[in-house]
Amino acid sequence: MFVDTSYNVLLWALFPLIALVSFSFLWHKQCCNKEKRKLPPGAMGFPFIGETKEFFNAQSRNQLFEEFVQPRIQKHGKIFKTRIMGSPTVVVNGAEANKFILSNEFKLVKSSWPYSTVQLMGSESIMEKDSDKHRYLRGVIGTTLGYAGLEVLVPKICSSVQLYLATNWKGEENVSLYRSTKVLTFRIVFECLLGINVEQGMLDTFERVLEGVFSPAIMFPGSKFWRAKKARVEIEKMLTKVVKEKKKEMEMEGNLLREKDGIMLLSKLVQGMMQGEISEKEVIDNVVLLVFAAHDTTSFAIAMTFKMLGQYPHCYSKLLQEHVEIMNNKKHGENLTMDDIKKMKYTWQVARESMRMFPPIFGSFRKAITDIEYEGLTIPKGWKVLWTTYGTHYNEEYFKDPLSFNPSRFEEAITPYAFVPFGGGPRLCAGYQLAKLNILIFVHYVVTQYHWFLLHPEEPVTMDPLPYPSLGMPIKISSKYA
Numbered sequence: 001m002f003v004d005t006s007y008n009v010l011l012w013a014l015f016p017l018i019a020l021v022s023f024s025f026l027w028h029k030q031c032c033n034k035e036k037r038k039l040p041p042g043a044m045g046f047p048f049i050g051e052t053k054e055f056f057n058a059q060s061r062n063q064l065f066e067e068f069v070q071p072r073i074q075k076h077g078k079i080f081k082t083r084i085m086g087s088p089t090v091v092v093n094g095a096e097a098n099k100f101i102l103s104n105e106f107k108l109v110k111s112s113w114p115y116s117t118v119q120l121m122g123s124e125s126i127m128e129k130d131s132d133k134h135r136y137l138r139g140v141i142g143t144t145l146g147y148a149g150l151e152v153l154v155p156k157i158c159s160s161v162q163l164y165l166a167t168n169w170k171g172e173e174n175v176s177l178y179r180s181t182k183v184l185t186f187r188i189v190f191e192c193l194l195g196i197n198v199e200q201g202m203l204d205t206f207e208r209v210l211e212g213v214f215s216p217a218i219m220f221p222g223s224k225f226w227r228a229k230k231a232r233v234e235i236e237k238m239l240t241k242v243v244k245e246k247k248k249e250m251e252m253e254g255n256l257l258r259e260k261d262g263i264m265l266l267s268k269l270v271q272g273m274m275q276g277e278i279s280e281k282e283v284i285d286n287v288v289l290l291v292f293a294a295h296d297t298t299s300f301a302i303a304m305t306f307k308m309l310g311q312y313p314h315c316y317s318k319l320l321q322e323h324v325e326i327m328n329n330k331k332h333g334e335n336l337t338m339d340d341i342k343k344m345k346y347t348w349q350v351a352r353e354s355m356r357m358f359p360p361i362f363g364s365f366r367k368a369i370t371d372i373e374y375e376g377l378t379i380p381k382g383w384k385v386l387w388t389t390y391g392t393h394y395n396e397e398y399f400k401d402p403l404s405f406n407p408s409r410f411e412e413a414i415t416p417y418a419f420v421p422f423g424g425g426p427r428l429c430a431g432y433q434l435a436k437l438n439i440l441i442f443v444h445y446v447v448t449q450y451h452w453f454l455l456h457p458e459e460p461v462t463m464d465p466l467p468y469p470s471l472g473m474p475i476k477i478s479s480k481y482a
């Protein structure tokens with residue numbers, strides 16, 4: 001058949017335009033079929049960039065809620081739209097919205113991390129998984145952090161903390177509390193949870209990865225992301241060796257988990273690998289992810305607990321009394337038990353109140369996997385959703401007099417999904433129990449063994465990109481028994 005070439009060329013030239021017109025026609029049709037489609041109020045800013053700059057400026061000053069979210073809530077309401085990092089995003093606030101978004105994980109939304117985070121944490125980690133694989137990995141972590149697992153973990157954490165204090169605090173006058181909690185959390189995750197020995201230089205290498213996690217994914221020699229990628233390669237090498245050794249060890253013993261390995265997470269993951277449930281990459285990516293998830297969060301929670309204790313002497317004396325009573329019922333040097341942990345009720349209230357006022361995680365991003373109807377508004381498929389901790393933690397609807405530090409408020413029931421430092425729904429923090437033990441046990445040994453005070457009670461909190469005390473929280477210490 002004869003085809004006029006000029007017509008053909010014209011057709012090709014016009015193709016993008018035709019495509020655009022027909023797409024927008026289809027889109028329009030789809031849009032208007034749904035009669036009530038109404039986007040949330042809010043400003044999208046410039047194309048692509050949107051309000052990214054405002055978002056990051058507020059974040060770097062640790063004023064994300066005060067300077068970015070709060071003014072928009074006042075202007076548009078608790079649910080508003082914006083555009084951050086190229087994506088149209090709906091920010092939701094309040095217990096109802098938290099519940100709606102968090103409990104509909106996999107059904108209406110799925111977690112959505114920045115490209116650099118996924119690259120550095122590994123594409124096969126639990127946070128990138130849904131349905132069956134997600135359930136399987138939660139199960140493996142869950143058996144280690146279930147009740148029987150915790151009974152075994154408590155004495156191990158006790159001896160890690162005691163050893164750390166005896167070798168790093170003894171004889172010192174000033175220490176950085178934040179640095180101490182970071183080193184210790186790292187050891188606890190590796191040695192007590194995973195069952196991997198920490199070797200020289202490992203913490204530094206991991207921290208280099210973490211520094212790149214929220215930085216722009218620019219592969220330029222010397223950039224944060226580039227350095228982080230290199231550190232990630234080193235870690236992979238190290239962990240591949242560890243995994244292969246563990247596998248060999250388990251094969252020699254006839255594929256059985258030894259009694260003493262019963263709760264070690266690495267053994268469980270390697271067992272899963274040998275049974276063909278997960279791949280070697282999945283084992284490695286999840287080890288990296290666990291360290292990442294535990295590290296800055298737990299250390300920040302401990303640091304803020306001490307900040308509050310330093311600022312509220314009456315809370316401190318009440319807390320100290322709780323620990324002295326526990327200590328007086330033990331022989332010198334004896335490890336704590338789960339029963340002792342259960343007696344630390346007030347301490348856990350103090351820690352939760354500190355996390356309410358200073359949540360280690362601001363909130364996190366989701367992506368709509370379908371058009372979502374919520375409160376008469378539509379969140380279109382493909383848009384991002386940001387849920388926040390501050391949206392409820394600082395709201396007097398849920399916490400009376402929200403700016404005052406009042407641990408006893410946790411004696412009364414709290415509205416579900418109003419206190420969300422650990423998130424909620426199917427992605428509720430998988431390490432919640434470990435974080436709790438880590439915080440309570442560390443507090444116990446420090447307050448019973450040391451007099452301490454904050455060298456800078458007004459030390460500001462900075463974000464990079466997670467919050468941390470800007471001076472590393474130096475404290476002055478002296479041993480109670482020296």
Ligand code: HEM
Nearest residue numbers: 127293294297298301360364421422423427429430431435
């Ligand atoms: C005070 C300390 C901690 C805080 C505040 C915290 C907070 C959170 C939050 C908010 C989430 C949910 C993120 C989302 O919904 O997108 C989460 C998830 C997670 N956390 Fe934690 N976390 C802490 C400690 C830990 C520790 C010690 C571990 C492990 C050893 C851990 C492992 C995880 C894992 C594996 C997930 C992903 C769960 C999933 O996707 O199903 N976290 N954490």
Ligand SMILES: *[C@@H]1O[C@H](CO)[C@@H](O)[C@H](O)[C@H]1NC(C)=O
Nearest residue numbers: 155156157158159333334335
């Ligand atoms: C405390 O627990 C650790 C780890 O389980 C153990 O090695 C140590 O012997 C225990 N200490 C005492 C005094 O029982």
Ligand SMILES: *[C@@H]1O[C@H](CO)[C@@H](O)[C@H](O)[C@H]1NC(C)=O
Nearest residue numbers: 172173174175455474475476
């Ligand atoms: C500890 O810090 C205080 C206050 O910053 C300082 O005066 C003192 O010299 C420090 N002591 C040591 C041993 O570093």
